[in-house]
Each structure stands twice: as structure tokens, then as C-alpha cells.
Amino acid sequence: MNMLTQQDTPIRKALEEQRHNRLAHFDVPGHKGGRGNKELRDFLGEECMRLDMNSMKPLDNLCHPVSVIKEAQELAAEAFGAKKAFFIVNGTTAAVQAMIMSACKAGEKVIMPRNVHRSAINALVVNGAIPVYINPGTNKQLGIPLGMSVEDVKKAILENKDAKAVLVNNPTYYGICSNLCEIVKLAHQYHMLVLADEAHGTHLYFNEDLPVSAMAAGADMAAVSMHKTGGSLTQSSILLTNNNVNSDYVRQVVNLTQTTSGNYLLLSSLDIARKNMVLNGAEMIRKTLGFSSYAREEINKLGGYYAFGEELIDGDMVYGFDTTKLSVHTRNIGLAGIEVYDLLRDDYGIQIEFGDIGNILAIISAGDRNLEIERLIAALSEIKRLHQKDKAGLFDHEYIPPHIIMGPQQAFYSRKVSMPIEKSEGRICGEFVMCYPPGIPILAPGELITRDVLNYIQYAKEKGCFMTGTQDMKIENICVVEES
Template identity: 30%
Template sequence: MEPLLRALWGTALEQDLSELPGLDNLAQPTGVLAEAQAVVAATVGSDRAWFLVNGATGGLLAALLATVGPGDRVLVGRNVHRSVIAGLVLAGAKPVYLGVGVDPQWGLPWPVTRDVVAAGLAAYPDTKAVVLVSPTYEGLCSPLLEIAQCVHNHGVPLIVDEAHGSHFAYHPAFPVTALAAGADVVVQSWHKTLGTLTQTAVLHLKGERVSAERLSQALNLVQTSSPNYWLLAALEGAGVQMAQQGEQIYGRLLQWVKTFEWPLPRWQPPGIPQDPLRLTLGTWPIGLTGFALDELLQPQIIAEFPSGRSLTFCLGLGTTQTMLETLADRLKSVYTEYCHNAPLPPLAIPSIPSCQEPALSPREAYFCPQRSIPLRAALNEISAETIAPYPPGIPTVIAGERFTESVIATLQTLQELGAEMVGASDPTLQTLRICKV
């Protein structure tokens, strides 16, 4: 065996076990895994919880496969992660995208509102499910209490991608959880904000609008039949840690955060619940993009997400008071050096229309004959690919949508700023892949 791998892993490789007697079976748990999942469900307030070993992606795929089928109408927040689009390809459902506003100063998206959801349900009464992301990457939350009531009055389930809000259940200072707000199916990416390993997540069910049996069937379609038990043990351990120490850990961290002042403006839209551990700072006042400031801070400090006019930091379990002091000092140093620069001009990113039906469903676009053409010739053509600046993976164009002038301009602008275009067959964007219809 490679000596470096042995040095890094030690005896861990010897404990890389599979479905042995006493270890239970994730595909049909009846023993220790079933008990661990039940503890997690009881702690956060769901009726049932499933451990996921291929990230929140697997949970979102299963949620769609369990609630909608070929030709069914589904309302989807336009700021969803690209894994939801993959779920639409698998399920064959026809989406209507719910638009989001964009803060004109920050160039960042707001969460989906109750009025937009209500308008979508009124315009499309045949809707079978609603899928939203809350919180957003910057920690902004939709008014889920009002949205859940609206969706349930229509008689359909609400699915919430709560990937970045797994910690909300463990301290009263955090926004209300999606489950407490009334969501039926909730997917949490535990590895993003809790103390567990990468690609671990949890799927929650509450109520009877969605069948638990159907969710289990769907998970067995999209999850590996050979889950890594280190991942499962990490999930169990994180659940125990949060149940026993979560409020204490987060209470201490929240107190530390309150003691620091940041030299750059912090994005806190009034009237919108926000995760206090997401720190989004505006970089435009000192003439820097978020990408440029991110490079200046590295390698000592690595931010969560740079954008054209801001930089987002994710504070979590591993954050110490010393780390926060280091961040504050480094930001003050950069501010002192660049504060005499002219501010950046506004970055015009248009808001997304409230309700928009694509030319083709993602499944139709996926199986449609395709070809590549120069970017300049793509205007009004139907995209065959979902292109998402990464992180966080929110698509600028979704397969099945037309390339408009604003979409092409946004792609070019974000590429010039340094974003990585995930999903593009040509990462340079010299060509775009379109549907031949």
C-alpha cells in the first residue's frame, strides 16, 4: 500500500467495513442505523430521517422521484442547486421556475417570497409539488411559515433544500427550521455546517402528504448499495454531538461573533431572517471584487464564496475566537491599504421573472439532439446544458431555457470576474451547446 496513504489513514482502512452482521443495512435498516436515524428525527422534529451518503444531492433526487412523475407540474425556485435540475431530468416533471429578486447594490439574490409562490400556484393549478431552497448560500431565508400554509392550502407538498441550514435546530438564535415551519420533505447537507464528513447528509419527512415508503424506494434507486460506514458513523456522531452540546457550542460562537466589528459593510437585508453565522461583506467600497479580496486573503484565510461585489464567510463548529480575530485584523489591514480606491460601479444582474415556463423540460433537453455553436450565435436558442457559476452551483441558465441577451451577458460578466462555469461543455464559453429542435 502507498506509504503516504497509510500514514494519513492509519488503521482507518482496516475499519472500512460493509454490511456485516451487527452493522445493519442502510437500504433497509432495522438495527443500529434505524436507531440512529430515529434519534436524529426525534431531535430535530421530523417523523422520519434517512442518512445520505452521496450528499444532499441524493436526497433531492429522491424527494422529486417520490413526489412527481413524467409530465407532472412542479414549481421550482429559480435559485435551486443544479442537483434539483438533475432530479427533474430523472423524474421527467415539467418545471415552472419561481423568480427571485436581486439586490441592486450587492448583486446577490434574495430568497423566494410567499407572493411569488402564491402567484405560481394560481397560474398553474395542476402543480403537484413546490421545491425551494432556504436558506440561500448567503444565509437568507424564505418566509417558510407563510409559504407552507399557502402550499398546503393548495393540497400539495413543500420540499425544502435546507442544505446550508442543518444547524438551525440547535440554537434559538437561528431562523426557524424548515420542518418547524411546516415543510413536508427537508434535505440537510450536514457536512456543510455540522461536524461530519464530506458527502454526508440527511433527508427528513414530516406529515403524510409524501409517502415514507415511496421515499425509501426512491433512495434505493439513487444511493449506493455499498455505503461507507465511516460516513454513517460520522453522521451518528454528529447527531449525538448536536443533541448533547449543540446549543452550548453555537451559543459560544454567536457570542464571539457579536464582539467583532468588520471594516466592510455586511449584507443584512431588512425583514429577511438570516443565518447569523453567514458573514457576507461588501468589497465594492474599496474597489475590489470578492474574487480579488479572496486572493489577497489566501492562503491564511480561505472564504466560502466570492462574488463580483462581495465575499461570504461561513462560520461554524471549527471557528475559534482566534480565527475571528485573525479575520478581523486581516480585513482591517486590507481596508487600510485599499480604502482610497474608487468604489466599483454597480454590477447589473437582472432579477428573474416571477413565473417562467422553459421552452423544454430539463428531461426533454437532456434527450434532445444537440450541437455546439459559437456564443454569439446562441441568442434565442434553447440551452442543452445547465451552466452554474461555482460555488454555490446556482444555474445562470438551465437546460431547456433559451439564451437571452441578459443570460449571455451575465455568463460573460461572471466569467470575466473569475467564476468557474460548471456544467458548460466548453468552460471558455466560446461555444455553447444547444438543442436541435
């Protein structure tokens, strides 16, 4: 590796050299450094446009890296304690799908919690692997899905010894972690790979006061959403692999779906963000923890709200809690999370990550400022004073255990008919229905449509959740598997 250190950023260096070498560009992109699109250049800035280059020998090639991208990926692997790292420019969705598609073939089983991101079930639709779902625990007070119990994982493994892999959320969107070390031990006893969806866990690698990271726990692959909490540009991500995995095969699988036109703005941002996290991550996360801890305490003093944290830890379904997450339960003030989300944005100019039917989530980072934290706390206080009402009639749970009738691929590609959602009870769903964010399906292809699920969908629509997944953009009709 030419004696590179974590201080180096090989992709950035190569880009800067190209920018200054006065090349005449008879290659793509056609905007030619912004000269061909003045409005876009003025909007994004000349530097940005000139750095938007195509693969060429001095810049390496993302599909088959042999020089600067290879070096940057090696530095990332070292930073995250992995054997190999792959830069992903199709979002963490592509990293999750590459994990599943390289661990399982059509017809093979993968054990996973049902509260996975849609990207995991999308992978099953594409490659034909079969899910063995573990229902996560549920916190009755908060109505949120928790982690997987080790006992439930053990039971699923013993009943499905032919499964190829176990997928774990580390952490969930709300900050909840399963006992990853024990799950890894169990899975490895039965020669199964452990895949970690760390879309919300990049920072776990850079501070010892947080729950264990996937690579430190011995997991075989991890999808790390560098853009969420690691400081890179939106859509950039890293796929990590460990010793049990044929990384050259993983690269082939990544190349089945990843673009051949790797965006160098995204790639260089991964390079620079990795350096920043290695050099400054521990201190940045300490600052983040200070912000989130202060906000949690102040919000809990307001009454009515419940900003939950490490007190949920029970050694099992909540084995660890990521305290950088500011998750706040809102139902006791008589408002759904999505209603508080809308009020914060529309009346107070505050954009949070998401609101669901019982909670809101604010993503805190070292990029925040004291003034903004105080604005959030004050706004929540005002919302309570102005809008608090009786909580009667509010839904009290986020998670509904699914009834699986057929595999996701079989259902998605089956002959389907479209019908009004309210008349679909008892039919087999042929598509997805979800609130976004967080993008966890309420219904996935192959699942039975029950009255419980229909009531939830209707309630979420009434409260203003952003619903996605169906062919019908208005979410009034649903495609169901045609009855024979």
C-alpha cells in the same frame, strides 16, 4: 428502539465491536484494513482504514436498514423533530433529488425559486418533472437574490393548481429565509407537498435564536446538509420526512440513485454529529453567533465593506436571516467578491466559502477561534487599504430572471449542437452554466440565452469565477438545442 437515548451512537458502537472481534476479512474493501495499501494507511491512519468496512449483518445495510442504521436514523428523526430520517452518503445533492423524485413524476409540476442549487434542476433532468419558477426578490444594493414572497407563491399555486410540490431554500447560501410557515399553510391548502432545501440550515434545528427549521414549520421533507454546519464528514447528509409522506416509498426512491456500498466512516459521522448537536448544539451555535456578530460589527467599522444581517428583514422576501452567516458585500471597495476571495487565499492564507461577483461568504462555526476571526478582519482591512479602487464598471446584480422555452429534461436530451458562447444569443441552452460555489445555474437546460446572460458569464469569467457545467471544460463553447 431498545430504549436508546440521544446519548447513544448505535452505528459507532457496532463499528467498534467489529474492529475488536478479530474477524478474518474475505469481503470488500480489498485494502483489508489498510494492509493491502500501506501508503494510503500511512496517509489516512490505521484506525480510519480499519473502520472502513462493508455492510455485514452486525453493521446493517443502508439500503434496507433493520438494526443499527435503523436505530441511528430513528434517533436522528427524533433529534430533528421529523417522522423519519434517511442517512445519505451521496451528499445533500442526493437528498434534494430524492425529495423531488418522490414528490413528482415525469410531466408533473414543481414550484420552486430559480435560485436553487443545481441538484434540484438535475433532478428535473433525470425524472422529467416540469419547473414552475418563481423569481426571488432582488436586493438592488447588494445585487443578491432574496427569498420568495408569499404573494408570488400564492400566485404560482393558483395558476398551477395541478403542481405536486413547492420547494423552498431554507436558508439561501447568503442566509436569507422565506416565510416558510405561511408557504406551508398555503401549499397544504392545495394538497401540495413542501420540500425544503436545508443544505445551509442544519443548525436551525438546535438554537431558538435562529429562523424556523423546516420540520418545525410543518414542511413535508427536508434535505439537511449535516456536513456543512452539523459537524459530520463531507458528503454525509440526512433526508427528513414528515407525516404526509409515504417514507417507505421515499426509501425506494433514495435507493434508485444512492450507492449500495454505504460508507461507514460517513454513516458513523452522522451518528456522532447528531449526538453532538443534540447535547452541545445550542451552546456551539451561541458561540458561532458571538463570532459572526463580532466579525460583522468589526468589518462594518472598516468602511467600504457591508457585512449584512438582520436589518435586511422586511417581513416578506427576507422573512428571516441566519445570523451565523458572514456575508460581506465588496463592490463598494471596487472589488468583485471573487477578487477578495482570491486575495484572501493567495496573500493571507485564508480560505473562505466563496466569492461571487459582488459578495464573499465566510462560514463561521464553533470550531473557529478568536485568533482566526481577527486574522480575517485584519486581512480585509489590508485588502481595502492596498487594493481599493473606483467601483465603476462592476456588475451590480447576481440574479437574471430566466426565459423558459422548454423543460430541462427535453432540452438536455434533445439533439444539440456546440457553438461559441458569444454567438449563442437567441438560442435555447441544452446544458448548465454556473459558478461553483454556490452552484446556482446562470443558465439551465431549456432556457433562452440572452445578451444579459452572456454579459454576466463573460464578466464572471474575467473576474476569475470557477465556471462549471458545460461539456467544454474551458467554457468557451456551449451546447444549444438544434433548430429544426
